[in-house]
Amino acid sequence: QSVLPQPPSASGTPGQRVTISCSGSSSNIGGNTVNWYQQLPGTAPKLLIYNNDQRPSGVPDRFSGSKSGTSASLAISGLQSEDEADYYCAAWDDSLNAWVFGGGTKLTVL
């Protein structure tokens, strides 16, 4: 059981909007910023969203992040086939004194 539960799977059709949730506690998401990583099949993870809602250069504005209390969300609008990947949330945990990751959500574009 991950410290940051995520739904194991999500799906949508091209053009749709999907959201992926990440649940935490006061020791991690509640007190620290959240980052999101995208892992395309067979590749290393890549930074997708940092500091809750910031996009690195090169990441399309179809991707957006938000945080409220002890939960965070990743939204992908205008879904495209190349968005098929695993998505992970992450935050520092003050109790564990370590970074913690969500269990990952596998996104399928139907």
Added chain:
Amino acid sequence: EVQLVESGGGLVQPGGALRLSCSASGFTFSSYAMNWVRQAPGKGLEYVSGISSNGRTTYYADSVKGRFTISRDNSKTTLDLQMSSLRPEDTALYYCVKDSVSVVRGVKSWFDPWGQGTLVTVSS
């Protein structure tokens, strides 16, 4: 361009030891904290260890504490992970990851980029 190249993975018996290395280039290595993150086959990401830019502060996941040691050589721009008392559950792809700040526990920090990983298999 920032490059992180891991090496040292392989097959090792339970109870054995292995040393992973990460060669970094394309940025001022001595200014950033560095981390190791692993991914067991078909599983999610798990934080393993981190080290501050000056090497004085280290962090470990509970699952590896006392068995793994992280270190860095800023003159050679390399990051190492000495692993001992290895267990089958340590089998994973180990990624070298650059932090965005100089301390591991950085306020508003993130991991970018990630290396391609080196595979460690613990099996008899």
